[in-house]
Structure formats: C-alpha cells, structure tokens
Amino acid sequence: MHINPLFPYPLYLVISERDCYPKNWLKVAEEAIIGGVDLIQLREKADDAAAFLDKAVRLKKLTDHYGIPLVINDAVEIAAQIEAWGIHVGQNDLQPLAIREKYGDKLTIGWSIEAVQQLESQQMLFVDHLGVSPIFSTPTKRDTVTEWGITGLKQLRNSTEKPLIAIGSINFQTAQQAWNAGADSIAVVSAICQSADPRQASAQLKALLK
Template sequence: MAINPLFPYPLYLVISEQDCYPQSWLHVAEEAILGGVDIIQLREKNETDTGFLEKAKKLKQITDRYGIPLIINDAVHIAIEIEAWGVHVGQNDRQPLEIREKYGQRLQIGWSLEDRAQLDSKQMAAVDHLGVSPIFPTKTKTDTITTWGINGLCEIRNLTEKPLIAIGGMNLDTSASAWLSGADSIAVVSAICRSKNPRERSAQLKELLT
C-alpha cells in the first residue's frame, strides 16, 4: 500500500511516561525515532497541567531535532503553547470545529472515531485525520465504545477519504493486516514503549509498512 500524501507518517508512536516505565520515556522516544517512527503523540491522562506542559516541552526538543511532528493529546492549549504540529481529541474533549474556529490552521486535528455516526457529523469538516480506536482490545485504552476489528476498519475505509490511524492492539502480529486493510498509519503504544529495544522494535514495525 502506498504512503498517503495527506498523512505521510506510517508509523505513529503514542507515548506516556507510565507506558514506558521503568525505562526513561524520553530515551524510548528518541530510540523509536532512530528506529523509524514517523510521528509521535504525547498522551498523559493522569498528569497535572503543569507537568504535561513540561513533558511536552522536553519531547518537543527531541522531535524538533529529528524533524518529527508532535501531536498533543486532548490539551489544545498546550499544543498551541509549544507550537505542536497537531492535537488529538476524543468525543468528550474540545470539538474539532471549536478548535478550528479559534486557532485556524495552526494545528492539524485528529479525532477519535468511536462509532460510524461520527462520519456524518458536522465536526468532520474540521478533522484532518481519524483515529480508528481500538482495532483490537487493549489495556492502554479502556474507555471505548466500539472494537472495530479488521472488518470494521475496512468498512470505515470505504466510507471516508480522511486519513485513518489504526490504534489498539497494534504490534508485529497485527500491524500488517491493519495496514493492508486501508489504514494510512499504524499507532503503537506497548509494542514500542514496553520493548527492551525500542529502536529495533520500531525498525521491525516500520519494515512491515514499507
């Protein structure tokens, strides 16, 4: 499958300090980039606002060094403050149209697709890419409505031209099938963050997508 020019980032790392423990999460991020990760999202669900901002600044120094886009999960104000590439929001966060109206084109906007009805939402006009979540059940994200599976991903691919990021249970065994079923990017958490060699694991995953 060809790289989508609208979202030319096939290997997408979602990272948090907790998901990398006991390894240094910043070390994991840099090693993952060296292994082939194309884009990184910082997701810190249990961090204070001040703590999230400090982590975002530290990660941005690394992503800027390597020319890697950085996405901030939920916290639009932090994404704006550090001049992140984008923000990713869910159904219960600030809505895409509100973000676009306030900040224009300063942020790429990703939106979590939790049910098919969202594809008919007026919010889609402000969405740059969709996170199809989860493809498979995963311990790193439990507050979800639909487990899509590969068949669900195929169905969504036929219903929208928006870039699709597959997330949830993505690893060496599942990533290729999601990629071949129409995902434009594979978002990985544990498969890289829990790896003893995140650079090597990232390279292995990237090889499946190229």
C-alpha cells in the same frame, strides 16, 4: 508502502511516561525515532497541566531536532502554546470545530472515531485525520465504544477519504493486517514502549508496513 500524501506518517508512536516505565520515556522516544517512527503523540492522562507542559516542551525539543511532527493528546492549549504540529481529541474533549474556531490552521486535528455515524457529523469538516480506536480492545484504554476489528477498519476505509490511523493493541502480529486493510498509519504504544530495544522494535514495525 502506500504512503498517503495527506498523512505521510506510517508509523505513529503514542507515548507516556507510565507506558515506558521503568525506561526513561524521552530516551525511548529518541530510540524510536532513530528506528523509524514517523510521528509521536504525547498522551499523559494522569498529569496536571504543569507536568504535562514540562514533558511536552522536552519532547518538542526532541521531535524538532529530528524533524518529525509532535501531536498532543487532549490538551489543546498546551499544543498551541508549544506550537505542536497537531492535536488529537476524543468525543469528550474540545471538539474539532471549536479548536478550528479558536486556533485556525495552527494545529492539525485528529479525532477519535468510535461509531460510523460520526462520519455524518459536521465536525468532520474540521478534522484532518481519524483515529480508529480501538481496532482491538486494549488494556491501556478501557472507555471505548466500538471494537472495530479489521472488518470495521475496511468499512471505514470504503466510507471516507480522511486518513485513518489504526490504534488499539497493534503489535507485530496485527500491524500488517491493519495496514493491509487500508490504514494510512499504524499507532503503537507497548509494542515500542515496552520493548527491550525500542529502536529495533520501531525498525521491525516499519519494515512490516510495505
């Protein structure tokens, strides 16, 4: 397993209540952690701030209990309020420099990379790791610019030292490909959330990352 000391979290779960339905999403999160997930990101695009905060607080209790990092998607204020480990933002969210200016080093910052040109951006100075999104196009995210593919992932790997998180239709067939192409972390949604046995699915995915 090529563990990057800057991002020692090979199996990354992105979770939402809807992605787990009809299963209880918190139960899925716990089963996934027991199975081998190293980090969880809460992504609730449809929730208002109060509902998102409520979920974030409950998930933070769980991730703290198991000692794994919690990342909040987009909602920087919520991430800061619950003292999450990190925040993940895209091109249309509060940008890394602004987050760093407001919160200092309180939050680890992940940034979605959609074009190679972003590597030249001054924002890169404030980014801890990059979400390479999507590796393969995915029904859970329709507003994307580039479908990177394995070739694009390799190109990015040769162009930056930043930890790379591969996301977008990552499943049992594609996880190992992305890992071997140089991803430091594999982010999954439905491969765990929609699994009949999230604990076993997590363990099987983790076993591929060798």
